[in-house]
Amino acid sequence: MKDIFENEMKLEFISRSSNEAFARVTVAAFAAQLDPTIEELSDIKTAVSEAVTNCIIHGYENKQGIVKIVGHLKENEIILEISDTGKGIENINMAKEPLYTTKPNLERSGMGFTIMESFMDTMEIESIVGLGTKITMSKKIKPKIEKEDEDFQMITKD
Amino acid sequence: MESKFYEEDKLLVFKITDEIDDCSVQKIRRKADYEMERYMPKKVVFDFGCVTFMDSAGIGMLIGRYKFANMIGAKLEVSNLTQSVKRIFEMSGILKLIPVTQDLQVS
Numbered sequence: 001m002k003d004i005f006e007n008e009m010k011l012e013f014i015s016r017s018s019n020e021a022f023a024r025v026t027v028a029a030f031a032a033q034l035d036p037t038i039e040e041l042s043d044i045k046t047a048v049s050e051a052v053t054n055c056i057i058h059g060y061e062n063k064q065g066i067v068k069i070v071g072h073l074k075e076n077e078i079i080l081e082i083s084d085t086g087k088g089i090e091n092i093n094m095a096k097e098p099l100y101t102t103k104p105n106l107e108r109s110g111m112g113f114t115i116m117e118s119f120m121d122t123m124e125i126e127s128i129v130g131l132g133t134k135i136t137m138s139k140k141i142k143p144k145i146e147k148e149d150e151d152f153q154m155i156t157k158d
Numbered sequence: 159m160e161s162k163f164y165e166e167d168k169l170l171v172f173k174i175t176d177e178i179d180d181c182s183v184q185k186i187r188r189k190a191d192y193e194m195e196r197y198m199p200k201k202v203v204f205d206f207g208c209v210t211f212m213d214s215a216g217i218g219m220l221i222g223r224y225k226f227a228n229m230i231g232a233k234l235e236v237s238n239l240t241q242s243v244k245r246i247f248e249m250s251g252i253l254k255l256i257p258v259t260q261d262l263q264v265s
Contacts, residue, residue, distance in 0.1 A: 017181035024211075042211070042242050049213040053180045099250070107187070109217035111250050118249065 007033060007073040015056040015065045015084070023069060024048040030071050031078050034141040043119040044078065044139060050112040051082040051135045057103065059086025059133055076141050083134035089127040096125070159186055163197045170199035170232075171262070177211035183219040190223055194230055202227050203259055207238030216243070217250045224256055237262040 009030050013019045024045040031044050048069070055067045070081040089095050095102075096117075101110035117123045120137040127133040160173045172190055176182045194202060204220065206212075220236070227234040237259040239247065247253050 017179075017184075020179050020181055021177060039242075045211060046213050046242070046246070049179055049211075053213065053215065057180065107183075107218035107222040109214045109221065109250060111214040111217055111246075114249065115214055115246065 004075055005073065006075075009071045011069040011071070012066050015060045015063075015067050017053070017056055019067070020049055020052050020056070023052045023067070027069065027071060027080065030073070031141075034073060034076060034078060035144060036141045040139070040141055044080075047116045047119045047123075047137060047139075048080065048082065050116050051080075051137070054112055054135075055082065055084035055086065055133070057106070057108070058089075059084035061087065076143055077138055078141065079136065079138040081134055081136050083132060085132035088129040088131055088133055089125065090129055092125050092127060159189055161189070161193050163193075163199065168198075168200035169203065170194065170197050170201070171203045171205060173205040173208065175208045178209055178216040178219070179211070179213050180215045183215045187219055187222060191226055194223075194226060194232065198230060199232050202232050202234045203262060204234070204236045205238050205262060206236060206240060206243045209240060209243055212243050212246055214246065214250075216246065217252055220247075220252060220256065235259045 011023065011026055013023065027048045028041050028045050031041060036044070052067055056062065059065065065084055065086055068083050072079040094100055096113045097110070098114040099110040101108040113123070113125070116135070116137060120139045123135065123137040125133065125135055159175060161171065163170050170193060174186065176186070178186070202223070204223070224234050235257050239258060
């Protein structure tokens with residue numbers, strides 16, 4: 001029987017916006033083990049950046065706290081849990097609406113959850129007011145064989 | 159971010175060279191607003207050709223600069239959108255408001 005490829009990592013850092021780049025680059029380096037395309041990697045980085053920004057700006061409202069990322073690789077899928085122990089989200093449905101933001105004065109666009117949803121395959125929000133928020137999102141990385149097939153089809157189409 | 163002002167055309171060009179996220183937009187915002195006020199251009203162009211990463215902070219930053227440009231009577235445009243930058247701007251509908259400059263010649 002063939003072994004299923006599995007891996008796991010945990011990352012914790014304080015809620016400073018200068019750690020956003022650190023977080024997304026680290027997750028990308030972890031995800032690289034699944035051999036994603038540049039585009040898939042860029043999708044993951046963007047989704048992580050949105051989630052971490054939310055923890056810092058909304059969860060902790062720029063006060064100090066800990067942002068935690070747990071990453072799993074399972075076969076060809078990456079599953080990420082990004083959480084804070086900040087103030088929580090009062091109305092999740094409202095927060096998910098495109099362009100809805102509670103902080104328009106900070107030039108926030110209100111597109112965070114929309115981007116996470118469309119750049120990843122799945123995205124779930126669990127939140128308790130006063131206790132914090134956890135985002136779980138996953139994305140399947142296409143195996144290389146399929147990608148090569150696609151490239152081949154593109155070449156033969158021309 | 160680099161900037162250049164073309165006196166004869168009253169054109170102010172910002173070439174963004176950092177990754178755009180919540181952290182870096184604060185710097186971009188400060189510099190852009192300061193220079194717009196200083197030169198009072200008729201047209202402002204943001205060049206995204208060197209941007210390797212952008213998240214939704216870029217949308218908020220651009221909407222803010224659009225408002226600022228309007229306030230000082232300048233037109234705002236964007237140029238050299240990379241595939242990933244374009245995708246994020248398109249999701250927000252912001253490109254219905256802000257035109258994309260074709261063939262920006264920057265020396």
